[in-house]
Every structure is written in structure tokens, then in C-alpha cells.
Amino acid sequence: MLNKAIHLVWLRHDLRYHDNQALFAASQAAQADNGMVLALFIATPRSWQQHAMAEIRQDLIRRRVQVLASELAELNIPLLAVEGTDYASCYDAVISRLLPLGVVALYAQREYEVREVKRDELVASKLLEQQIPSFWFDRLCVMPPGSVLTQQGDIYKVFTPFKRNWLAKLAMQGVECFAKPAKQAAEALSLPEFPALLTGDNSSMAWPVTELEVLNRMRTFCQQKVQDYATARDFPAIDGTSSLSAYLAIGVLSAQQCVSRLQHEAAQQLEQEKSGASIWLSELIWRDFYKHILVAFPKLIKHQAFQTETDHIPWPNNPALFHAWCQGETGYPIVDAAMRQLNTTGWMHNRLRMITASFLVKDLHIDWRWGERYFMSKLIDGDFAANNGGWQWAASTGTDAAPYFRIFNPVTQSERFDPEGEFIRHYLPMLSHKTAKDIHWPHKVVTPKGYFRPVVDHNEARKLTLALFSAVKGKES
Numbered sequence: 001m002l003n004k005a006i007h008l009v010w011l012r013h014d015l016r017y018h019d020n021q022a023l024f025a026a027s028q029a030a031q032a033d034n035g036m037v038l039a040l041f042i043a044t045p046r047s048w049q050q051h052a053m054a055e056i057r058q059d060l061i062r063r064r065v066q067v068l069a070s071e072l073a074e075l076n077i078p079l080l081a082v083e084g085t086d087y088a089s090c091y092d093a094v095i096s097r098l099l100p101l102g103v104v105a106l107y108a109q110r111e112y113e114v115r116e117v118k119r120d121e122l123v124a125s126k127l128l129e130q131q132i133p134s135f136w137f138d139r140l141c142v143m144p145p146g147s148v149l150t151q152q153g154d155i156y157k158v159f160t161p162f163k164r165n166w167l168a169k170l171a172m173q174g175v176e177c178f179a180k181p182a183k184q185a186a187e188a189l190s191l192p193e194f195p196a197l198l199t200g201d202n203s204s205m206a207w208p209v210t211e212l213e214v215l216n217r218m219r220t221f222c223q224q225k226v227q228d229y230a231t232a233r234d235f236p237a238i239d240g241t242s243s244l245s246a247y248l249a250i251g252v253l254s255a256q257q258c259v260s261r262l263q264h265e266a267a268q269q270l271e272q273e274k275s276g277a278s279i280w281l282s283e284l285i286w287r288d289f290y291k292h293i294l295v296a297f298p299k300l301i302k303h304q305a306f307q308t309e310t311d312h313i314p315w316p317n318n319p320a321l322f323h324a325w326c327q328g329e330t331g332y333p334i335v336d337a338a339m340r341q342l343n344t345t346g347w348m349h350n351r352l353r354m355i356t357a358s359f360l361v362k363d364l365h366i367d368w369r370w371g372e373r374y375f376m377s378k379l380i381d382g383d384f385a386a387n388n389g390g391w392q393w394a395a396s397t398g399t400d401a402a403p404y405f406r407i408f409n410p411v412t413q414s415e416r417f418d419p420e421g422e423f424i425r426h427y428l429p430m431l432s433h434k435t436a437k438d439i440h441w442p443h444k445v446v447t448p449k450g451y452f453r454p455v456v457d458h459n460e461a462r463k464l465t466l467a468l469f470s471a472v473k474g475k476e477s
């Protein structure tokens, strides 16, 4: 056995070596006691399934871990990647078996969902029974949940004052990014046998996974594209957003790195509220906002509505309509093209997430939770807080949500945000012959061959939505 103190870093949603506080702290401690860092990743497919995690996201994680292992190997940090089962078995099946190697401490980034919190509390307490300390770092958000509060010490339920306070904190304390861990001496560590991490289905191959490529993508966006973000970000036919969400979701990149790079590349723009840089920063603040809300209101994890009275709405939940929505067969071209983007690429443009979510709830009258789950099962960037926040915003059931009587008209949204019909043509080739004027509503004369008749009448559906909401508004929850 190697006679060295082992500092064990348990990687989960922080699959990177730059700006990884847990790795950094372990590396510092190992330097101080002449020990070594051992990194650990445990795949938990059964728990992932319970979270309805998309196959493509699982594949991205698996590919990223394999590459991270070789990146860390350059620093002589071994990464043990184990194929496990579920959260409950992490300690007994893996961590406890590593302790005899000489583990002196565990380091990890904190996670906030209920099952994850339970998992980590269990591990921390079992380690403590062995007199092994564990260190948990709040790095999932730029401002840790619970750190941005009103003057009365309450959680903000509205985004704009949250953002104001968040920005004031940023101005005061800045943003800190941690250096990569130091290269350590190469050691031959003899590890117990574990089932090796399986490879995925390669469905995420369109997404590069080396850390430097991802950092480069982020840097290029901040240098060359962020100035156009304010005008380009709403048009799905334009590559006008960063496409970093998948990496932020699994932690190949941290939001702190994004903010720090943005400040470096676009300092002047950030002084103007309406600039692309300021608006992009706002999106990163939304990301923090929804995580703060999730931690403060655990009922959200249980899929309850933030506005409790809306849980009384008797959604008709017609399975045939849900099927048409999932498959992109509703007869509303912008909705169908968007759903096909999701089904074929695992990603959907933000404007389209808003349109399709609104359509499911307010045109098809299907419970937002059905859509939330479907999105999770398909999205490469599936993130509980952002997804739940987005769905509850669109469904008018959430905190600071769209008012229920503001109902997107899918045809005018389409005319506005895909004016030439370019995006629609890409995903619905059966409409490619339609002019820019006709493509948004191709049913004026007769529905084109190979396309779908509209499954609902928007104006009629709108009336029912208003009635469903009015009936519960003001009711005791």
C-alpha cells in the first residue's frame, strides 16, 4: 500500500479541472501534507433514470469523464471512473472501499436537489464515523443559494430586484476562479477492482468534450458574438446564442468562468444595460435565480406549482394531443419544427422552448409537468432548476411567471422570430416550397401533402385557457 495521505475528490456536476474548487483545495492540502489527489466519478444510471435524464446527456457525461481522465493524467492525478447503480449505493459500493488506501478527506461540489442532498449527508456522516472530514463547496452558482436576500433576509421571488442585488454583490466581491490543480508526482496506486465506466451510445458526438475546446468556445463567444446577442438571440435560424448550456449543466464550464471572461472581454459593454453583454449576463443570473428559488422552495422538487392555486386546474390532458406535440405533428409549423429540433439534436433554442411550452399548456391544455418531464428526457442540457423554472414561467404557475392571460400566438411568434421561415424549412422539408408569407400558417387553402392538419384552433383554445385559470384564481390553496 502507498504510504501517502489520499485526498479524494468526488466529481459530479463539476467535470472540469480549471476552476474546480474541490480539486484545487484537495491539491493544496496534498501539497501541504505530501499526500496525493485521487479523483473519483461514479455513474449512477438508476438515479439518472429516476430523474428522467436524457440518453444524450448521459452520453455527454460519459464521454466527458473519459476525456477528463486523460486531462487529469497529464497532472498525474488518477481519475477512477466507476460504473455504479444509484445514489444510495455510492458510499458502500465505492467510497468505503477506497478508505483503506489512506483517504484522509473528501472534497466535493455541493448539489441542492433533495435526493442529492440526502446522498451527500449520508456520505458525510458515514465518513465522520471514521473520523474523515468532508469539504463541500458552493460553486454550482455564481452566488450560492441563500446568499442573495432582501433587506429583511427573505428570498427574492421576483427576478429584477434579485438581479439588482446580485449585480451589487458582484461589484463588491468580484468573481473568483480557481487555478488548475498542481501537477503531482506520479504514483503507482493500486486500486480495488470496480466495474469500469461504460461507454454511452455516442448520441452526443456533435458536442466536443475537451475542456480547452469548451473554454475556447466560451471565449470566442465573449470576444466575437456577445455584442450581437441582444438582437440575434431570439431568432432560431441564427446561431446567436452561446450554446454553452450543456457544458454548464454538467460542469465542463462554470458560470464563474463565463462571468469572469465576459468582464474581461466586454467590460465597456457591461456598463450599458441593454448591451448584448449585459443581457447575456442577465441570462446567467436567471440561472442562479432559479437555483436559489429551488433551494428555498423544496416543494418545486416535488413538482408542485409555485403558485399553489394553479394546482387545482383540471387540465384535460388529452394523450393524443400530447403525442402530436412530442412528435412535432400539431399542424403549427413553428411548434413542430421546434419539437423536431429537440428530438433530433437534444437541444432547443430558448425562444422555441417558450413557444412550445406555452403551446402545450395554453393551446393543448396539458399539465406543464408532462412537458417538463418530456424536455428532461430529451435535453442534453437538462437541468432541474432551469427546466422547472422555464416551464412554470411559460405555464404561468411559477415565480415571476408570464401572466396567465398573456398567451403566445404561435403564428405571430413564428412570423416575428423566423420571418423568412428558414428554421421551419430546415426541420419541415414538406413545407420547403412555401413562401415566407405562407409558411407560418400553410393551411389557408388546403394543408400541404405530407403535413399535418392543425390539432386545435388557437382562438378557441385561448378562451378555454382563460376560463381554466380564472376559475382557480383567488381560490384558497
Ligand SMILES: Cc1cc2nc3c(=O)[nH]c(=O)nc-3n(C[C@H](O)[C@H](O)[C@H](O)COP(=O)(O)OP(=O)(O)OC[C@H]3O[C@@H](n4cnc5c(N)ncnc54)[C@H](O)[C@@H]3O)c2cc1C
Pocket (backbone or CB within 6 Å): 233, 241, 242, 243, 244, 245, 246, 248, 249, 283, 284, 286, 287, 288, 290, 348, 349, 350, 351, 353, 354, 357, 375, 379, 381, 382, 383, 384, 386, 387, 388, 389, 390, 391, 394
Ligand atoms: C420551458 C423551458 C425549459 C428550459 N429548460 C432548460 C434546461 O433544462 N436547462 C437549461 O440550461 N436551460 C433551460 N432553459 C433555459 C434556456 O432555454 C437555455 O438555457 C438556453 O436556451 C440554452 O442555450 P444557450 O446556452 O445558447 O444560452 P445563452 O442564451 O447563451 O445563455 C447563457 C446561459 O445562461 C443560462 N440561461 C439562459 N437562459 C436561461 C433561463 N431562462 N433560465 C436559466 N438559465 C438560463 C444557460 O446556462 C445558458 O447556457 C429552459 C427554458 C424554458 C423556457
